Amino acid sequence: MVDPVLYSFRRCPYAMRARWALAVSGVRYELREVRLADKPEAMLSISPKGTVPVLQTADGAVIDESLSIMRWALKSHDTQNWLAGDDPALIASNDGVFKYHLDRYKYPDRHGSDPTEHRRLGLLFLDELEQRIGAAGQLGGVKMGLADAAIVPFVRQFAAVDRDWFDAQPLPWLKTWLAGHLASDLFERIMYRVAPWRPGERVVVLHGRVFAGPPPAVDQSGEELTGTVTGGSAKRRRK
Numbered sequence: 001m002v003d004p005v006l007y008s009f010r011r012c013p014y015a016m017r018a019r020w021a022l023a024v025s026g027v028r029y030e031l032r033e034v035r036l037a038d039k040p041e042a043m044l045s046i047s048p049k050g051t052v053p054v055l056q057t058a059d060g061a062v063i064d065e066s067l068s069i070m071r072w073a074l075k076s077h078d079t080q081n082w083l084a085g086d087d088p089a090l091i092a093s094n095d096g097v098f099k100y101h102l103d104r105y106k107y108p109d110r111h112g113s114d115p116t117e118h119r120r121l122g123l124l125f126l127d128e129l130e131q132r133i134g135a136a137g138q139l140g141g142v143k144m145g146l147a148d149a150a151i152v153p154f155v156r157q158f159a160a161v162d163r164d165w166f167d168a169q170p171l172p173w174l175k176t177w178l179a180g181h182l183a184s185d186l187f188e189r190i191m192y193r194v195a196p197w198r199p200g201e202r203v204v205v206l207h208g209r210v211f212a213g214p215p216p217a218v219d220q221s222g223e224e225l226t227g228t229v230t231g232g233s234a235k236r237r238r239k
Contacts, residue, residue, distance in 0.1 A: 003205055004029040006069075007043040007054040009036060010193065013153030014066035018053040019190040020149045021070035022206075025077045029055075031204045032197035042199065067091065070146060085138065085145010094151045098125040102154060106161050119165070122158055126174055129155070134173040144181070152181045 006022065006029050008015040022029060034043060039050050047054045047064040055063045055072070063069050074083050101122035104113035129151070132139050139147040155178055159166040167175075181187055194204055 002058050004058050005032060005056045006030065007032050007034050007040070007047075007052055007197075009034050009052045010191065012052055013157055014051075015053040016153040016190065017150050018055070018066045018069040018073075020187070021073045021082065021146070023186060023190050024080050024082060024149075025073035026079055026207070027073050027076055028205065028207050031194060031206055033194040035196040038196075040197065040199070067095075067150065070150065074146065080144070082144070082146045082149065085140025085143065085147055087140050087145075087147040090132075090139060090147055091150045093125060093128075094154055098122055098158075099154060101125075102158050106157065119161075123169065126155065126158070126169075126171060129177075130171045130174045133177045138177070148177075148181065152178065152187075156182060 004027065006018065008019060008031060010016075010033065019031075032040070032043070034040065034052055036052075043052075043054055044050055046056055046062045049064065051064070053064075053066055053069055055069045057063065057072075063072055071083070071086075101118040104111045104118040105115045105122055107113075108115040108118075129139065136142055138144050139151060155174070159178065197204075
């Protein structure tokens with residue numbers, strides 16, 4: 001059986017949340033890390049817009065929106081009931097207004113923007129998250145759900161622009177929430193490093209389910225890879 005293929009970029013927040021949902025779902029898939037300065041033709045041929053993540057399913061369908069990938073994976077196998085914690089309106093605010101201000105705060109030279117003003121406006125959204133987390137513990141209730149996984153990567157990016165400033169903000173619930181998710185074993189596993197994919201080179205296949213250590217992968221020889229997967233450095237063991 002042909003595995004689904006995910007074109008991803010490790011640091012992209014959209015790709016992070018797609019990988020997070022795939023990991024929780026237990027879906028087995030082939031991971032193809034993309035070098036953004038040299039996007040593979042195989043990806044561009046199925047998604048000409050050239051953004052990650054892009055998932056090609058086993059039946060050849062193409063999903064090139066991160067939220068659609070998340071929901072596709074979770075509808076297949078929602079091991080932690082993340083769909084119960086979905087919040088389309090809140091996620092739309094994150095992906096719309098908050099992302100707009102995040103980009104202009106982080107990349108003022110690129111946008112010709114006032115970073116201080118966009119930081120202030122982005123903080124309004126963080127204040128909303130603070131109230132939700134303080135009331136329930138997570139964004140969609142008492143347990144982590146899809147909304148949390150969809151939004152954490154963007155708050156992470158916002159916090160990292162000026163960590164001293166962020167740490168000084170009166171957002172105790174948000175900071176605890178963010179730190180907890182970033183320190184989780186599952187988040188650590190979806191952030192391991194993979195060498196950029198090239199046609200004809202080793203195939204990295206993830207099983208998706210939760211492991212005690214970094215997720216294994218199998219190469220074309222049928223050997224299982226353990227440890228950090230970078231080029232040919234991963235350890236091999238026979239399946």
